[in-house]
Amino acid sequence: MLKIIINGANGFVASNFINELLTQHYEVVALVRGNKKYSAEERMFDVMNDINDGAFTVPKNLRIFNYSLLDENFGLPEETLSELYQGDVDYYHFAASLKYDFKAKDEIFQTNMDGVENSVAVFSKYAASSNSRFFFISTAYSCGKMAGRFEEKFYDIADIEEFRNYYEQSKRYAENLIRKHMENEGLNAHILRLSQVVGNNKTGITKTDYGIFDFSRRIQSLATRTPDLKLRVKVDPESTQNLIPIDKVVSYLVQTVKIQQLPVILNMVAKNAVRNSDILKTLGQLLPIELIPQMDLDKSEMSVYERIISIGMSFTASYTGTNIQFDTTKLDEIMEADDNEATAESIHRMITYFLDENSGKKAKVAC
Numbered sequence: 001m002l003k004i005i006i007n008g009a010n011g012f013v014a015s016n017f018i019n020e021l022l023t024q025h026y027e028v029v030a031l032v033r034g035n036k037k038y039s040a041e042e043r044m045f046d047v048m049n050d051i052n053d054g055a056f057t058v059p060k061n062l063r064i065f066n067y068s069l070l071d072e073n074f075g076l077p078e079e080t081l082s083e084l085y086q087g088d089v090d091y092y093h094f095a096a097s098l099k100y101d102f103k104a105k106d107e108i109f110q111t112n113m114d115g116v117e118n119s120v121a122v123f124s125k126y127a128a129s130s131n132s133r134f135f136f137i138s139t140a141y142s143c144g145k146m147a148g149r150f151e152e153k154f155y156d157i158a159d160i161e162e163f164r165n166y167y168e169q170s171k172r173y174a175e176n177l178i179r180k181h182m183e184n185e186g187l188n189a190h191i192l193r194l195s196q197v198v199g200n201n202k203t204g205i206t207k208t209d210y211g212i213f214d215f216s217r218r219i220q221s222l223a224t225r226t227p228d229l230k231l232r233v234k235v236d237p238e239s240t241q242n243l244i245p246i247d248k249v250v251s252y253l254v255q256t257v258k259i260q261q262l263p264v265i266l267n268m269v270a271k272n273a274v275r276n277s278d279i280l281k282t283l284g285q286l287l288p289i290e291l292i293p294q295m296d297l298d299k300s301e302m303s304v305y306e307r308i309i310s311i312g313m314s315f316t317a318s319y320t321g322t323n324i325q326f327d328t329t330k331l332d333e334i335m336e337a338d339d340n341e342a343t344a345e346s347i348h349r350m351i352t353y354f355l356d357e358n359s360g361k362k363a364k365v366a367c
Contacts, residue, residue, distance in 0.1 A: 070111075
C-alpha cells in the first residue's frame with residue numbers, strides 16, 4: 001500500500017484530505033508542529049475530532065510525528081525518517097505561512113521558501129524509491145496581478161509590484177524553487193495550485209475562517225454591536241471570487257494519489273466564480289445590516305463604521321475587484337469531472353453555518 005506523508009497536517013485542507021485517505025485505508029503519516037500548550041498528537045486529534053463531530057478515534061493507519069519545518073531532518077531521528085520513506089511514498093507539502101501583512105515579509109519567506117527548501121532536502125535524502133513523488137501545495141493566486149489567462153505552467157519570479165502581497169510572491173518563488181530542483185536534480189515533483197477553499201458544498205459545513213468568512217465575521221461583529229446600519233464598502237459588485245469547496249478539493253487530491261502519470265502543474269480552481277454582489281446580499285439577509293458596494297469610496301468620505309470595516313479588509317480589499325481567469329486544461333484532461341461547484345446558493349448555506357457557529361446561535365434573517 002502506498003504511504004502518504006503530509007506536513008502541516010492539522011491545517012484545514014490537509015486534515016480533510018487525511019480524513020478521506022484514512023477512510024480509504026491508506027497509510028498516512030501526519031507531520032504536525034507541537035507547541036508549549038499542545039503536543040503534535042493533541043493538535044492533530046483536535047482537528048480530526050472536529051471534522052468527525054467529536055467521534056474520532058486514532059486509527060492504526062495514522063501515525064503522528066512532532067516535527068519542525070525549518071530544522072535539519074525536521075528535528076526527527078535519521079532512523080525514523082529512513083523508515084518512514086521506505087517504499088513508494090507520496091509526500092504533500094502543505095505547511096505555509098498564510099500571513100499577508102507586508103510587515104511579516106521575513107516570516108512569510110522563511111516559512112514559504114526556506115521551509116520548502118528544507119522539505120525538498122529531507123525528501124531527496126530519504127525517499128528510497130524512484131516512484132516516490134513530491135507534491136507542493138501552492139496557490140492559484142501566485143498569478144499575481146497578471147492580465148489574461150493563468151496557465152498551468154511555470155511563471156518566472158517577479159518583483160512585489162506584480163503581486164497583491166508577499167504571500168502570493170513567496171508562492172511564486174517557491175514554485176520556481178521546485179522547478180530548479182526538478183531541472184537540476186530530477187526531483188519527481190508536482191505543483192497543485194488551489195484557489196480560495198471554502199466549506200462543504202453538499203452540507204454547508206464550514207470550518208475555515210479565511211477570506212470571505214473572515215470578512216463575514218467582521219460584519220457580524222459590527223452588526224451585532226450596532227444593528228441596522230447602512231454601510232458603503234469598497235467592493236466591485238460585479239467582480240468575482242474563485243471559491244472551491246473543500247469536498248471538491250479533497251476529491252481532486254485523492255485522485256492525485258491514485259493517478260500515476262500527472263501533469264507537473266494543475267490549477268485546482270472553481271470553474272464558475274461567485275459574484276461579490278451575491279456575497280453581500282447573503283450578509284444583508286442574515287444580519288441586521290445593509291452593505292452598499294461602492295468602488296470609488298474614498299477614505300476621507302467614510303463614516304467611522306465604514307473605516308472600521310475598511311481597516312478589517314486590509315487583505316480582502318485586494319481581491320474585491322478581481323475577475324481572474326484560470327486555465328484548467330490539464331486538470332480537465334486528467335481528473336474525473338463532476339458538477340460539485342460552489343454557487344450563490346451553496347455559499348449562502350456556508351456563510352449561514354459559519355455565522356451560526358461564530359455567534360453560538362441561529363443568525364436571524366433581517367426583515
